[in-house]
Structure formats: C-alpha cells, structure tokens
Amino acid sequence: MAVGEFELIERYFRQEAGALGVAMGVGDDCALLNVPEGQQLAVSMDTLVGGIHFPKNADPELIAERALRVNLSDLAAMGAEPMWFTLGLTLPNANSQWVKGFSQGLFRVANEYNIALVGGDTTRGHLSITIQVHGTVEPGRALMRGNASVGDEVFVTGPVGNGAAALAVIKQELEVGKSAFNYFMDHYYRPQPQLQQAKTLCGIAEAAIDISDGLVADLGHICEQSVVGATLHLERVPLSEPVTKLVPFEKGIQWALSGGDDYQLCFTVPPSRMSQLEALVDQKRLQVHHIGEITRGKGVTCLYNGEEVSINTEGYQHFDSKG
Template sequence: MKEFEVIREFFTAQPVSRKDVAMGIGDDCALIQANNDKYIAITTDTLVAGVHFPNDASARSIGHKAVAVNLSDLAAMGAEPCWISVAVTLPEVDTEWLREFTAGIFELTEYFNVQLIGGDTTSGPLSITITAQGTVPQGKALCRNGAANGDWVYITGDVGKAGLALQAIRNQVELSPREKNAVMEALNYPKPQVLAGQIIREYASAAIDISDGLLADVTHLCRASKLGVNIDVNDIPIAEVLIDKLGEEGAARLALTAGDDYQLIFTVSDTNKVALETELSHANIKISCIGQMNKSEQINITRGDTSLSFSESGFEHFS
C-alpha cells in the first residue's frame, strides 16, 4: 500500500469537521481561521516505542495516549483544544494496527471536538509526534510563572497509578488482575484535564500538568515563579492501591516521583480560592489543596511536622 493511500484511508475519515478549518488534510498545509482576541496555544510531544510506551502496547492505547499527553499540555495552559497534526513513523504498513491507532486518536478528538488537520507518515522505527493547538482568551492563559507568594497549590484527581503500572510491568510489584487492569488503564488511557483547565483559567494564577512527576513539575512551576512551596504528603491524593501495595512511605515516594499522571497542578490566590473550589465542585471535578507557595525558593515536603527528602526529581530522559 502506498503512503498516500494510507493517509487517505485512515486519516481522512475522521469524526470532527470544524468551521474554523479552511483547509484540512490533503494540501501542502492546513489552513485555520485565526482570531484577534485569542492566543493560539501550541504544543508538541513525541512518544517513542520502548521509551514512552511498552513495545507490546496496543495500537489503540498508543493513539489515545499520543493525543492525551498533548491535550494535557493545552489543558495546563487553560486552552480549548482545536486542531492536531499527527506524524507517525512505522516499521511497516499494518492496516489492522492503523485502524486501531486511528480509533484511539479519534475517540479523544471526537470527545473534545478536535480536528485532525494534517501530518506525515514515514517508514522507520515506531514513534509518534503530535502537535496540538488550541485557543485561549488573551490574559487568561495559565503560565508556570504566574504564582504569587501565599497562593494555594491544588491538584486535580489522584496520582500514582501510572507509576504503579510501570512497576508492575517491570515486575517490581505484584498486583491482582483487577488492580493491574485499573493501573494499566491509568497508564495507557490518561484523561487530559481539559475541562478543569478551562474552568481554572478564570481563577488560577499558574498551572502545569504532571508529565514528569509531581515533584519535578511542582519544581518547574516554583522555579518559573521564583518561589518555593510547602507540601504535606498527607494532603496529596495518592491512589489507594499505592498505599495498599507499597505502604505509606513507598506510596508517597512513588506518587511524588513517578510521571505520566497528567493531572493538573495549579495555584490560586486566597481571594479566588472559594470561587474556584465552588466552580470545580459544580463541574464534579475532584481537587485537593496540597500546599502553599512561599518566598523560600525551596521545595519543602513534610508529613505533618516531619520534613521528608526525595533525591529523585521525577522522570527525565537521558538522566
């Protein structure tokens, strides 16, 4: 099968058609209608087989995750996702694989009304690079450097399941089939916090998504804002299965250092705290307040009154 037929067959039959796309797949470029009042937010993430997903991961989960990690970056900016480009490098054309892969992509793009506007298919070792774009009203974008001294630090959902799944894959922990299914679902089908991002942009001062690990990403936010933070691990919404399997200390360590959770960490002033909590509660989005920003420029992790130390700063390539 030739490249162009692959593109036609699997990528053009997509569920979403947006009015702001003047030209989609099939020309030298896509053309989108811009808007003076909004910034366009752009992010790019690559997933490589054996690095970002197991070599035996299902095509559907690879497609899902490649979109999810990019939409998570848009969510962390408070942006509404609109358009994606998908560059996929494949060892061979496998129609069944492509069918599942695009199904995984389109499940998310349909849900979030995102149009696939282009991409590239090339021959080589399996990897996927997606560029996702969205829009955010000017003045509402949530950058990492916006936190102020005294702001409260929040996190959506719970953390640690994806990290536990990686431990299970490496046979570092034994899970029941039911537990394993639950944590593998968290690892392979992360849910980008798109709605949360659009709600908090009205109230929050800064945000970041957890891709490298809670500790690493909180550190990025603190450094960008030139502030420090106190976090009490008792306040971190650690998934219950972690505490069951690893005990309190092991669970906290994993929850702080493992990546791939794709929850949002955000900061909010004392003034906006109640309004933000109310809005997120109305939207049925779970959040936890885990700490407070301070002037120290230090990341101080405690359990109650006891200070803890963590040498691992989260997931980094090439480390």
C-alpha cells in the same frame, strides 16, 4: 517500501471536512486554519518513542489513545480549548492492521475531545509518534507556570502516583490482581486530560502545570518560572485506592512525588480567590486537593506532619529506563 503503501496509510487519517475553523485539512502542502478572532493560539508538541514511552508491542489503539491524551493534557495545563492536531507517524512497515487500530484509537479520542486532525506526515523508521495539539485561549486567561505568587495555595486535581504504579506493573516489577491491573493499564494508556477542570480554573488559578515528570519536579517548574518556593504537605497528597492497597505509604508517596505520568493538574490559587474556588468545589464543578502553599525562597520543601523530610526524587523513569 514503496511510497504507495504510505499513501494508503494516510487514507486512514483522512477525516470528513467541516471541523470548526478548518479551511483546508489533510491533502495540501499546508493545513489552513482560522483561529477565532480575539483568541490566542496555544500549541504543544510531544514525541512518544516505541520502546521508550510505551512498549513496542502494545495495542496500537492504546498507543494512539495515550499519544493524543498526553498532548491534550498540555492544552489543559494552559486552560486552552482543543481545536486541531497534527500527527507525525513513523512506522517500521506499512502494516495496515496496525494502522487501522491506531487510527481507530486516535479518532475515538479526537471525537471525545472535539479536536480535528488537520495534517502531518507518515514516514518509515523506528516506531515513533509526534503529535502537535493546537488550542485557543482568551488572551490573559492562560494558566502560566510563571504566575505563582508567595502566599498562593497549591492544589492538585486528583490522585498522583498512578503513573509510576502503572509503569511498575508494565515492567513486571509488581504483581497485581486483575482489577488493579486493569485500573493501572487504563490509567497508563488512557490518561484523562483535565480539560474541563482547567477551563473552570481559568480566572481563578494563577499558575498551573500538568504532572508528567512527578509532583516535585512539576511544582518545581512552577517555582522556577515564578521565582518562588513551595511547601508540600505529604500527608495531604492524594493517592488512589489501588495504590494505597498495593504498597506502603512511603512507596506510594515516592511514586506521587517523583513518578510522573499522572496528568493531573497542579495549580496555585491566590488567597483572594479561595472563596470562589470553594464555591466551585461545593457545586461539584471542581475536585481539588489542597496540598501546600507558595513561599519565599527556592525549590520545593516537603513536610510530613509538619516535619521536613528529604525526598529522593530520581525523576521520571521511562518505560525503558536504560542509560
């Protein structure tokens, strides 16, 4: 493939100049960015590989949506405001129809969340997408995994288990009706980064993480970094209506605990800030589910109606779960 074709591709990704803080975007050796004074820069990079993190033949608009949304979720998990992103796109060939669709999906999400594409690289190879997002956060306000303390309450921002359900549907392990199919596909390809809620939580929540590996694994990351334990009350873990309609509770909760790909936030709030949290919930500025508490000890303990249960957390399953 000639270089020229890739140069053509890159034109799909040139945006109008003028995004906030961009002194130089696509088109030079580096992008030049002005980080607002007094703000910390939050950066996160995620790679999505065709055939592993999404089906290779998926609609390119949806692949792009998923890739950028998943990355934005990492900014949400930090309480950071999206500013800029870079794109490393590796393609088996210069299919302009594919690239057009991909760029449309990408800019739709970029516009929705007000994040500007400022650079990247386009290469030939097996289909793979690496995105790095850049956001800003006031020093000391970021929601860190390591900030949880014994006695904090544990919350999630919405239903978990949809990611695993969607994966089962995509892998044709489960048959579902049209409306459930659409619901899960929408969840899979268009996960909602919880940026707005995260911003509201800054100053109230202590630790936070986005649920990408499953509730137990991700809450486990908070425990590990904070050197604490956690108790989860399974009967309080919110499942979506389509999940509860589709499978028994045991399956649904298994999905929620170990499925991943949910992109809700799991966060902790110290007792002293519970009244602030409740006020924000009353004002409908937050939607939260109180699912557990931080304890002394290590790791995540699961209780069902007060009795300890052992959970087979086989961890995150990729779209292609070989190996």
